[in-house]
Amino acid sequence: MKFVSIAIKGIKETTRDRRGLAMLLIFPMAFMLVFGLAFGGMDGDNVPHEIAVLNYDTGTTLHYNNTEQINFGNNFTQLLKGLKYEDGNTHLFHLNNVSGKKAENMLMNEGIACIIIIPENFSDAMGAMINNMVRTEVTSNIGEMIVGMNVTERDTAKFGLKNYPMDYALPEAENITAKLIIKGDTGYIGFGMVQGIISGILEHYKNEVKSRAKKEIPARFRKEKQAPDNFISSKVEGVSGTEPFTTFDYQAPGIIVFALLLLVVSVATTLAREVEKGMLERLKISKMKSFDLLFGTLIPWTLIAIAQVFILFLVALAMGYHWQGGSASLFLAIVIGIIGGISSVSLGLLVAAFSKSEKHASTLGMIIAVPISFVAGSFFPLPKAVIGKFFGKAFQVYDILPWTHTASALRSVLTFGSGLGGIVYHIVMMIILTIILFTLGVICFSRTRMRAER
């Protein structure tokens, strides 16, 4: 397993070369600190997110002694309309009152961040959810059989159920499901921000509805309490994602991408040094194969990429970064970092293949890596430059770079709290582009450096 020996050698050399390690870890950390200080404390641009709500909900009737008509779709829409940022008077969303077609057009032009489509059976599903909850709650105390028998007061005394003079039949448990759709472009930063917030609000709303219904159970099933007229009402509470969003929250994942791109310089200079000092010649006459060298090189740099993601994430948190995900998001971020790291190693191979010396590789690596970090949207959002459609998504000119997807995916999971489902497109694109880049790197490096000179 020669590649393992090469990897171990690489790890030893990297950890013992303090200057190189500082360049890889401390330099981006300093960047994170500076950006955190400069932009972390600023009030973000707390402007309402432009969205459209298409409410097709037909409403439902809640069956109790007083029949209550309710439209949960309207209720949820009003809730969204009324939500404000946690520290201010600015509304969180501006709801555009437009048709479905117009909303689609606005979405394509990034005029709105997303479309929320409330299905026609939304209220039925919410009602079913309440009914199921009520049944569970009531029967867990007195048993479904007894309640269903419409027992008299005498009977309840007989069963020791003095406090449950039930004059209601239990609601029917229906199996109705509805899917609220949050539609948008996963490659668009605006969508990345709102989809996490709206998902959080919906969860919160469902819990609130259940909680309120639960509170009404004693009143409904005991005569001494008067049932309220309106079963569902809304209350605005801050949910995850409504804190002031700062520029630093956008930049922090970008700085991680910048650090990953610095691997290009390190990998290129390390390999160019091995070529320049004749180390590669020494290895070429041994039994080492190209595979051993390239995979042995990949392993230590991938470990560095993991360390970079983790350390920079901690520094970002210390600088006030608003992390929206849980531990799973950190795991996803590390996976994204590994793929991004491999992309950088691949580009490093390409740079080393065409560098005449270590110094040349360092300069060339910098010339390539630094502009890429800007073009990949690490530090600021990029202007629209759509060149076509790919997998039904607008494909921008920057999307040919794997690091654009690395930045978007890191933002999605760390800043907006998306799960794996929200970044599948970026992960797939990163893998495809990294495979292409790695193959190119391996071919060029093997041809120019691993074969006998001509």
Add this chain to the structure above:
Amino acid sequence: MADAEEYVIETQDLTKKYNSFLAVDALNLKIKKGEVFGFLGPNGAGKTTSIKMMVSLLKPTSGRVLINGEKIGKAEKGKIGVCPQDLVIWDDLTCEENLYFMGDMYEVPRKITKERVKKLLGDLKLFDKVKTLAAQLSGGMKRRLNLAMALIHDPEILVLDEPSVGMDPQSRLVLWDYIQSLSKKKGKTVILTTHLMEEADRLSDRIAIIDHGKLLLLDTPENLKKKIGRGDIIEMQLSNTEMNKKVVNLMKSIKGIEEVNEIKGRVSVRALDAVSKLPKMIDSIEKIGINILNTSIRRNTLEDVFIYLTGRGLRE
């Protein structure tokens, strides 16, 4: 003629061309098993290019290299060990880590590598530096580690490209003893390139002198000195060095003089039975009114042979 098995390396019309520049011109060499083969030539003569082709780091334009009668590409990797002129060691690894790493690259089992590391570091007087980072070694120690790394896989053939550059006399002696023991005790074939004529003379069983990519001469050091530098060398320092040229021409006119040159401000005359010719030489110089400050007679050396064959023009 010797059997093919006797030669471990054979080059057949080995040629390397870079555009119009002919770096190696149809080189034909046969290197015997177990010999120390000196490979001499001025800078840019084509030594390194030839060696790179011999170890398959460079593709020849034409011709071929045979290792034990097999074409170089097909020969099993690991038969050759190369100790390059430049220090090719990993500075951030310790001495033993460098050696273990190279052992792994040659697929030497760890147990065997462990024994060899101990032996090599002991033989090359580096045993107390086992755990020392290569970066912290002295120049001579680095050179010895460089050599140890070429030997960790116990190669049949060892190529040493100017191995003693930058070494102090003590380190050089350790190295020379070790090279001799490799050849004489262990039967290794050693190809040695050097600019130190003393080193080549002392260590080599046979010496090839090349220039402009062409093999000029190949023989034992003694035979080379006999063939090219017949006789002894008389060196004279004149009172007026401006007259050196005139004296050189005068000496050329004396019968029995093999070669006359001006070297470092002195007139150097090579002649058979030089002692008997010395009075006549002094007499003819004094007759034209030139005083001789001092005179010395010495035996012909390999350096004289080398200079005779390759000339005095500076290279590179």
